[in-house]
Amino acid sequence: MQLDDALWDDLIGDLYDAVLQPEQLGSAVRRFESVVQSDGCHLFATDAQMNPLLHVWTLDWADEQAISADYYAHYIHLDPRRAHMLNTRVGEALQCSQIYDERYVQRSEFYQDCLIASGGRYVAGGKVLEHLGMVGFAAFNRTQGRPDFNVQEMAAIRRYTPHLARAVRMLAERQQLHLQAVANEEGLSAQRIGVIALAATGRVLYANACGERQISELGQLRGALLQLEPTIQSAVAAAHATQQPQSLQWLGRVQQRMAVQIWSAPRSGRERWLQTMLPGTSGVHTLLLIRPLGESAAVTASMLMQVFALTAAEARLAQALVGGATLDDCAQRFCVSINTVRTQLRGVLGKTGCKRQADLVRLLMGMSSVLT
Numbered sequence: 001m002q003l004d005d006a007l008w009d010d011l012i013g014d015l016y017d018a019v020l021q022p023e024q025l026g027s028a029v030r031r032f033e034s035v036v037q038s039d040g041c042h043l044f045a046t047d048a049q050m051n052p053l054l055h056v057w058t059l060d061w062a063d064e065q066a067i068s069a070d071y072y073a074h075y076i077h078l079d080p081r082r083a084h085m086l087n088t089r090v091g092e093a094l095q096c097s098q099i100y101d102e103r104y105v106q107r108s109e110f111y112q113d114c115l116i117a118s119g120g121r122y123v124a125g126g127k128v129l130e131h132l133g134m135v136g137f138a139a140f141n142r143t144q145g146r147p148d149f150n151v152q153e154m155a156a157i158r159r160y161t162p163h164l165a166r167a168v169r170m171l172a173e174r175q176q177l178h179l180q181a182v183a184n185e186e187g188l189s190a191q192r193i194g195v196i197a198l199a200a201t202g203r204v205l206y207a208n209a210c211g212e213r214q215i216s217e218l219g220q221l222r223g224a225l226l227q228l229e230p231t232i233q234s235a236v237a238a239a240h241a242t243q244q245p246q247s248l249q250w251l252g253r254v255q256q257r258m259a260v261q262i263w264s265a266p267r268s269g270r271e272r273w274l275q276t277m278l279p280g281t282s283g284v285h286t287l288l289l290i291r292p293l294g295e296s297a298a299v300t301a302s303m304l305m306q307v308f309a310l311t312a313a314e315a316r317l318a319q320a321l322v323g324g325a326t327l328d329d330c331a332q333r334f335c336v337s338i339n340t341v342r343t344q345l346r347g348v349l350g351k352t353g354c355k356r357q358a359d360l361v362r363l364l365m366g367m368s369s370v371l372t
Contacts, residue, residue, distance in 0.1 A: 003035055003156055011035070011160070015167045022171055026056045032160055033058065036153040038140040039120075043164075045172045048133030050076065053172050061143055062118045071114065078110045085127045085137055091162035093126040097148050122148040124157050128165040129172055136168050193303070194290035199283050202226050206284075214290045217252030218260070232260065236286050240264040245363065249293065256292055263287040304364075308351045317344045321357065322364045 014028035029041050040059030047053055052072065057064045076082065081096055088094065105111045115121070122142035129136030140157060142148060149157065194211035196218075198204060202225045207215060215221055219228040228236065235246040239262045246262045265284045289307075301315035310318065313334075320330050327345065331338045345357065354360040 007035070008159075012163050015163055019167055019170045019174070022054075022174075025167070025171065026058060029056055029164075030058050032156075033140065036140065036149065036156050038149075039143045039146065040141045041125075041138060042141070043128070043136070043138045043168070045129045045134055045136030045168055053134060054136065054168065059118075059120070059141060062120070067114070067118055075110055075114045078114075080104075080108060080110060081123060081125075081139065082137055085125075086135070088127055090127050090130050091165040093124060093154070093158040093161040095149060095154060096123045116144065119143050121146070124149045124154060126161050126165075128161065128168045131169055131173070134172050136165075136172060138164055138168075192291055194288075196226075196288040196290070197284045198226060198286040198288070200285040202228070211288075211290065214252075214258070217256065217258065218250070218288070218290070232262070235260070235262050239286070258290055258292050261289045263289070308348075310348060310351055311344075314344050314348045314351070317341065318348050318360065318364060321345075322361055 011028075011032050014024070014031060018025040018028045025043075029043060032038075033041055039061065041056065042059060043054070043056040044052060045054040050072075055068070057068065059067075071079075080100060084099060085094065100108070100111075105116075115123070120141045121144045123139045125137065125139040127136070128138045138161065140149070192210055194214040195206070195208045196204065196211040196215060197206040204215070204221070204224050204226050215226060218232055219226050221227075229250075231248070232250065235248055239246045243264055248260050248262075250258050250260050252258055264286060301312065301319055304310050304315040304318055305312065316334065317330055320333065325333070327338060327341050331341045334341075349355065349357070349360060352360060352363060354363060
């Protein structure tokens with residue numbers, strides 16, 4: 001096995017290039033496999049509900065569709081390698097033959113009915129992801145009739161696995177952000193809320209489907225630059241000067257009356273709700289939330305969960321506080337302890353960027369006034 005510095009740099013470079021081009025991850029892993037004489041890699045990551053987030057399969061000797069379906073439906077719960085690696089460090093590589101002896105293999109349903117039945121035998125790998133409920137593993141395989149990985153090959157796998165873990169984490173986070181963006185897009189659009197994010201120059205960085213339809217109602221769009229109407233621009237300036245959202249009613253160019261709420265992008269330590277709404281979008285200076293008037297549109301728990309990433313319990317508490325309830329009232333109403341309510345309040349304040357309960361109530365009442 002030859003693994004000089006130049007080849008090593010290329011192998012690691014291929015991994016990180018795959019973060020920008022996920023479809024290249026399989027070929028990057030295959031190139032490393034040729035160095036350690038692996039017969040195929042099964043690399044996967046799942047979310048907290050064990051739904052696949054990332055899947056790479058280079059086992060040409062096995063039926064991917066059949067084995068993958070069986071694995072995720074049944075054998076993932078029996079896989080002793082996965083159970084063992086859950087308690088190891090991310091990036092640490094192990095040899096299964098050093099953990100499970102021949103006697104164990106002969107009695108294991110996973111080994112006998114899944115791995116060996118499909119043609120595999122020896123495995124080396126480790127946990128490559130454990131973050132925010134996501135878990136991922138990489139398994140380099142040797143087929144039946146071939147020897148286990150030797151000392152040099154295991155040294156290379158141990159050297160490679162931490163880099164693979166870093167690349168997998170970046171890819172999984174990117175996938176999770178994409179799914180989150182899709183969910184937010186659908187949720188806000190279903191409530192007919194337009195979202196427009198602007199850079200300091202007025203360049204449109206993001207607009208959901210409703211926002212795209214409403215851009216022309218707010219000003220002149222020249223290329224990617226939006227020149228807001230003077231009244232709205234003044235409200236933008238006030239939002240940045242006071243660091244408080246500004247609300248107004250606006251009569252659009254087609255005589256459509258709409259409610260507009262304007263936010264300055266949260267400063268350091270207050271970006272959580274913004275990043276949830278616009279994952280992967282950087283350089284946001286101003287955020288506009290727009291909704292046509294003329295219909296009942298109270299601030300709902302669902303809306304608060306979409307805009308601020310509140311949990312259902314946090315959204316329920318926020319609604320109750322806006323309605324005039326005290327923390328003690330909420331504890332009795334929701335059959336929880338006062339300490340639980342206080343913990344939920346801290347979560348709401350942190351996600352909305354408010355420092356005090358009074359600021360939160362003022363903020364949400366402002367939203368209600370323009371959206372009803």
